[in-house]
Amino acid sequence: xxxxxxxxxxxxxxVLDGVVVDxxxxxxxxxxxxxxxxxxxxxxxxxxxxxxxxxxxCLNVDGHEGKVWKGLDCTNKAFIRVVxxxxxNPRCSTCYESGWSVREAGKIEQRLVVGAKRFGxxxxxxxxxxxxxxxxxxxxxxxAVIKALFVRGVVGGVxxxxxxxxxNVEEARRKRVVVxxxxxxxxxxxxxxxxxxxxxxxCEFCDRSLRGNCRSxxxxxxxxxxxxxxxxxxxxxxxxxxxxFGTAWYQLHHSSIDVSKRRFxxxxxxxxxxxxxxxxxxxxxxxxxxxxxxxLEKLFHVGVRRIVKxxxxxxxxxxFLDDVFDEDGRANWVLASSSxxx
Numbered sequence: 001x002x003x004x005x006x007x008x009x010x011x012x013x014x015v016l017d018g019v020v021v022d023x024x025x026x027x028x029x030x031x032x033x034x035x036x037x038x039x040x041x042x043x044x045x046x047x048x049x050x051x052x053x054x055x056x057x058c059l060n061v062d063g064h065e066g067k068v069w070k071g072l073d074c075t076n077k078a079f080i081r082v083v084x085x086x087x088x089n090p091r092c093s094t095c096y097e098s099g100w101s102v103r104e105a106g107k108i109e110q111r112l113v114v115g116a117k118r119f120g121x122x123x124x125x126x127x128x129x130x131x132x133x134x135x136x137x138x139x140x141x142x143x144a145v146i147k148a149l150f151v152r153g154v155v156g157g158v159x160x161x162x163x164x165x166x167x168n169v170e171e172a173r174r175k176r177v178v179v180x181x182x183x184x185x186x187x188x189x190x191x192x193x194x195x196x197x198x199x200x201x202x203c204e205f206c207d208r209s210l211r212g213n214c215r216s217x218x219x220x221x222x223x224x225x226x227x228x229x230x231x232x233x234x235x236x237x238x239x240x241x242x243x244x245f246g247t248a249w250y251q252l253h254h255s256s257i258d259v260s261k262r263r264f265x266x267x268x269x270x271x272x273x274x275x276x277x278x279x280x281x282x283x284x285x286x287x288x289x290x291x292x293x294x295x296l297e298k299l300f301h302v303g304v305r306r307i308v309k310x311x312x313x314x315x316x317x318x319x320f321l322d323d324v325f326d327e328d329g330r331a332n333w334v335l336a337s338s339s340x341x342x
Contacts (some may be wrong), residue, residue, distance in 0.1 A: 014281070033163060035261075036164075036256050038254060038255075039096045039252070039253070039256065039257055039266070040090070040091070040092065040093050040096035040097060042091035042093060043093060044093075044094045044095075045087040045089045045092040048085045049087050049094040050084065050085065050098075050311055051085050052083075052084060052309035052310065054298055054318050055083065055299045055300070056083050056287065056296040056297065056298055056299065057080040057081060057299045057333065058078060058082045058289035058291065058294050059335070060081045061076050061293050061324060063294060064077055064079070064291050064292055067291050069290060069291050069321065073333055074321060076323070076324075077108040077323065077324075078321065078322055078324045078332075078333055079290065079321060080319065080321070080333070081296065081318065082316075082317075084098070084099075084172035090266060091257065091259070093226075101249050101335070102167075102291055104266070104267055105246075105249035107267075107282075108267060109243075109244045109245040109248060110155070110285070111273060111278065111280050112190060114278065114280045115156070115192065115273050116192075119155065119192035119272060120192055120193075120196055122190055122191065123190070123238075124188065124190055124237070124238040125149070125154060125157075125188070125193075125237050126187070126233060127148055127187070127233055127234070129144070129186055130233060132233035138161075142161075144231070144233075146270050148227065148231050149189060149271075151230075152188065152220060152221055152224050152227055152235055153193050153220060154191050154192070154193055154194075154235075155194050155271050156270055156271025156277070156278075157189050157192060158191065158248075158267050158268070158270075158273065159187045159188075159270060160188045160248070160251045160255050160266060160267050161255055161268075162186050162187065162188060162250060162251070163338070164182065164184060165181070165182060166180065166181050166182075166243075167179055167180060167181075188251040188255075190244065190248060190251075191271070192272065197220055199217075200214075200219045200237065201240070203219065248267075252267065253269075290319075298336040300334050300335075301332065302333070303326060303332030304326070305332065321333040
């Protein structure tokens with residue numbers, strides 16, 4: 001089989017003559033394989049995880065005049081957010097989604113925004129490890145992934161490790177395998193491609209079924225097809241992303257960690273975005289009102305409305321609109337910084 005045919009076969013991730021060419025189902029427990037597991041699949045770190053901490057919000061009703069948030073009229077309304085305690089441990093089943101993932105996504109966004117000013121648009125890239133390399137150590141696999149990305153023109157970015165993929169009912173039926181998680185190490189990369197990706201993005205042959213036409217092209221997929229014959233890595237550029245933060249958060253949300261290591265970094269930087277080459281002054285991510293973009297402030301609730309503060313309980317809402325004053329003109333919300341409530 002030629003390199004081009006093998007490339008197209010692996011791109012399809014399908015079944016040929018009853019032989020599964022996708023990664024094998026070798027799961028040791030639920031979403032665990034050896035020392036690896038999905039984030040958020042351990043026990044809660046401590047009793048404070050996810051508990052109510054405070055309210056934050058925006059009382060700038062003038063700035064909310066005539067605005068709409070989630071289909072709701074914001075006129076004369078305050079924006080309120082419930083704040084919880086998060087331990088920021090990626091293994092914690094309570095905190096990984098709204099704590100650790102949010103914090104890490106903010107850090108990733110901050111560095112990539114700075115990098116984009118020098119290297120262009122951030123692209124979402126997926127690099128899949130060939131079956132022959134599944135037995136290699138994490139360090140060896142990561143080095144091989146970086147080499148494969150460099151060869152294809154990815155000059156730098158952040159790598160987010162995923163040890164597992166998931167077969168839904170439809171995929172399991174098509175591949176003739178079981179439904180669920182299976183071991184399939186790959187990396188999601190948010191990074192920069194030398195020369196950009198617009199040449200491939202808007203090409204009529206960018207579709208996987210037509211990828212054979214890319215071999216004579218100097219674009220990303222042309223380089224990728226040439227490199228595939230040497231390293232057997234499948235490297236795909238995903239659809240245009242909406243936000244850096246949103247993409248980073250989603251990929252962190254179902255990433256993997258090596259629990260055998262005391263300090264395992266899910267997200268690591270390489271190339272022109274490495275800590276040595278890209279200097280970024282860390283800044284605390286601003287917490288802004290989604291309606292008027294003003295800074296959110298700590299608030300006290302002094303009204304009579306019952307607010308569910310426990311995430312997961314019936315009636316819980318993480319963010320909502322409310323009246324600043326009740327029908328009698330008495331305050332429902334006051335700033336925590338006001339002298340009366342210090």
